[in-house]
Amino acid sequence: MPTPPDALRRGPLREGTFSSALHDPRTAVVVGRWLGAALLTCFLTGLFSHLVQEGPGWLPSRPVDGYRITQGLHVISGIAAIPLLAAKLWTVYPKLFEWPPARSVLHALERLGIAVLVAAMLLELFTGLFNTLQWYPWPFPFRQTHFWLGWLATGGLLLHVAAKAPAIGEHWRRARPGLAQRRAFLTAVAASVGAVTLTTAGQSVPWLRATDLFAPRRPDLGPQGLPVNRTAAQAGTTTVPADWRLTVDGPRPLTLSLADLARLPQYEAELPIACVEGWSASARWTGVRVRDLLELVGAPAGARVRVTSLEADGPYRVTDLPTAHAHDPLTLLALRVNGEVLAPDHGYPARIMAPNRPGVLQTKWVTRMEVL
Ligand SMILES: Nc1nc2c(c(=O)[nH]1)N[C@H]1C(S)=C(S)[C@@H](COP(=O)(O)O)O[C@H]1N2
Ligand SMILES: [Mo]
Numbered sequence: 001m002p003t004p005p006d007a008l009r010r011g012p013l014r015e016g017t018f019s020s021a022l023h024d025p026r027t028a029v030v031v032g033r034w035l036g037a038a039l040l041t042c043f044l045t046g047l048f049s050h051l052v053q054e055g056p057g058w059l060p061s062r063p064v065d066g067y068r069i070t071q072g073l074h075v076i077s078g079i080a081a082i083p084l085l086a087a088k089l090w091t092v093y094p095k096l097f098e099w100p101p102a103r104s105v106l107h108a109l110e111r112l113g114i115a116v117l118v119a120a121m122l123l124e125l126f127t128g129l130f131n132t133l134q135w136y137p138w139p140f141p142f143r144q145t146h147f148w149l150g151w152l153a154t155g156g157l158l159l160h161v162a163a164k165a166p167a168i169g170e171h172w173r174r175a176r177p178g179l180a181q182r183r184a185f186l187t188a189v190a191a192s193v194g195a196v197t198l199t200t201a202g203q204s205v206p207w208l209r210a211t212d213l214f215a216p217r218r219p220d221l222g223p224q225g226l227p228v229n230r231t232a233a234q235a236g237t238t239t240v241p242a243d244w245r246l247t248v249d250g251p252r253p254l255t256l257s258l259a260d261l262a263r264l265p266q267y268e269a270e271l272p273i274a275c276v277e278g279w280s281a282s283a284r285w286t287g288v289r290v291r292d293l294l295e296l297v298g299a300p301a302g303a304r305v306r307v308t309s310l311e312a313d314g315p316y317r318v319t320d321l322p323t324a325h326a327h328d329p330l331t332l333l334a335l336r337v338n339g340e341v342l343a344p345d346h347g348y349p350a351r352i353m354a355p356n357r358p359g360v361l362q363t364k365w366v367t368r369m370e371v372l
Contacts, residue, residue, distance in 0.1 A: 004099045018094035022185050028091045029171040030186060034193075035084040036157070038077045039121075043154050045074035049276060050147050052358055056320075057304075061328040064355040068274035071358065072204030075278030078128045079200055083192040085121060087185075110163050117156030124149040132278040133216045134229070203279040219281035223343040226273065226281050229359070232344035235311040237365040240349055244310075246333075250297030250371035258349050261335060264288045269330045275359035285353045287334035290369075291327045299371040302327075306372055307352055310365040319361045320372070325354045333366060 004013050011017075048070050052059050059067075102108035127138070127146055136142060161168065202212025203219055212218060217227045232238045245255045267289050274280040294303060305321040325331050331354040335342060342348040347364030354362065 002099055012094075012097040013099065017097075021179060021181055023091055023094045024182075025167050026171040026175060026179075027182055027185065028088065029168055030182075031084060031088045031091055031189060032168070034189075035081060035088050036161075038081040038084055039154070039157065041077040042074055042081060043150055045070045045077070046146075046150055049074060049358065050143065053143070053276070053360065056325075056357065056361065057322040059322065059324070059356065061324040061331065061355050061357075064330065065272060065274075066356040067358050068204065068272045068280045071274055071276060071278065072201075072280060075128075075132055075204065076197060076201050078125060079132075080193045080197055082125050082129065083189065083196060085125065087189040087192075089118065113156060113159055113163070117153065117160055120149050120153040120156055124153045134277060204274075206282075215279070216277075217275075217279035219279050223345050224283075224337050224340055226283055226337065226346060227275075227279055228345040229275060229277070230314065230316075230364075232348075232365070235309075235314060235365065237310050238344055240310065240344075240365070244349055244367070246350060246366065247368045248293050248297045248371075249369070250294070250299045250303075252296075252298040254293075254297050258335070261288055261333070261350065264292060266335075267329070267332060269332055269353065269355075271330065271332075271353050271355055273353075273359045273362055274357075280359070283337050284339070285332055285334040286336040286339075287332040287350065287353070289329060290321065290325075290331045290333055290352070290354075291329065293333065293369065294326065294371065297371060304372040306370040307363045307366055308368040308370075309363050310367045316360050316363060319352070319363050321352065321354065325357060328355060330355045333369075 003009065003015060009015065049067075052067065102111065124146065127142065127149070130137065131142055131146070138145075196214075198208065198211045199213040200215040202208040202210070203215035203217050206219075209219070219227060222228050245257055246261065248254045248256065265288070266286055268284060268286045270282060270284055272280050272282040290305065294305065299305075302323050303326065304323055305326045307319050307321060309317045311317050321331065331352070333350050334347070334353040335350055337343075337346055342351060347366070350366045351364040352362055352366060
């Protein structure tokens with residue numbers, strides 16, 4: 001290994017600075033495998049979530065909990081990837097100071113690629129984490145940025161794995177005898193991953209609720225036992241006009257008062273709100289079936305429905321119910337939750353609740369539905 005000229009041999013460029021035996025390829029491979037599994041899960045579930053939000057037309061309306069599970073996994077694997085990435089970076093960071101900085105053009109390119117990979121990965125994981133806290137301390141739109149950074153990080157990762165394939169192959173199997181120090185390090189890494197998972201996953205996994213200490217949301221706290229992302233006050237819908245009517249546009253348009261809606265057959269469905277920010281919570285919703293309303297206005301079979309909220313603006317004021325969801329018997333224009341009239345924060349007087357649908361699309365304060 002060439003060493004730097006005498007004048008530069010200080011700080012991290014001194015010989016013997018990095019004495020730990022854990023800055024070795026075997027440790028990097030083991031931690032890299034765990035990190036790779038977390039990132040692959042995170043990337044695929046994230047891609048799914050992005051496509052569902054772009055245009056959910058292709059998504060079936062079952063299983064009821066489908067999106068709840070994929071988005072729960074997305075946030076769980078993303079949070080788990082943070083301590084794994086920290087461990088991986090610690091294992092390999094002495095390479096940052098290798099000498100000479102570039103041995104060849106190819107080597108320089110590979111190092112540049114790793115710089116892009118690490119930057120994209122850190123930004124991706126931390127913008128995601130901040131998103132779960134609903135904290136947006138940046139001027140760019142979250143979802144698009146998170147999506148493209150995801151591709152950049154994943155592409156960079158594939159190139160990195162390809163470039164390192166020989167070393168990965170060489171250290172894939174455990175060396176005998178194993179290193180006690182490495183075992184201790186890996187146990188500590190696994191314990192950190194376990195700890196962050198146990199103390200945050202309760203926001204989407206009901207049986208981990210008891211240990212949910214650090215997740216931004218408790219899925220059972222809020223008005224009527226459910227969290228709220230955008231409140232009625234924020235949306236400017238605290239006072240619903242006394243002459244509120246639901247307009248249903250179709251071949252035979254209708255206007256319905258709350259009393260008219262209450263006279264229609266009421267159905268009950270146990271459905272989750274599965275927020276893209278990572279929390280999810282199930283509740284008992286009661287209201288009118290959307291497909292009954294479609295029938296009343298003479299909508300053709302296979303119709304889609306555009307739903308508009310009373311809210312004056314906001315990215316979720318207008319959403320579309322694709323065919324599968326619009327006609328699913330579980331899709332409700334909900335008027336009640338857990339036996340009570342909807343609280344203003346949950347969408348009084350009426351909201352959409354459909355199975356297998358991201359929370360962002362469960363439109364609150366509905367005022368108008370149009371057959372498309
Ligand atoms: N009109 C309208 N509906 C909306 C929103 C919104 O901002 N505006 N937020 C959505 C989001 S992000 C979620 S997670 C759910 C949350 O429903 P809840 O507040 O009743 O728990 O409502 C959805 N419905
Ligand atoms: Mo949400």
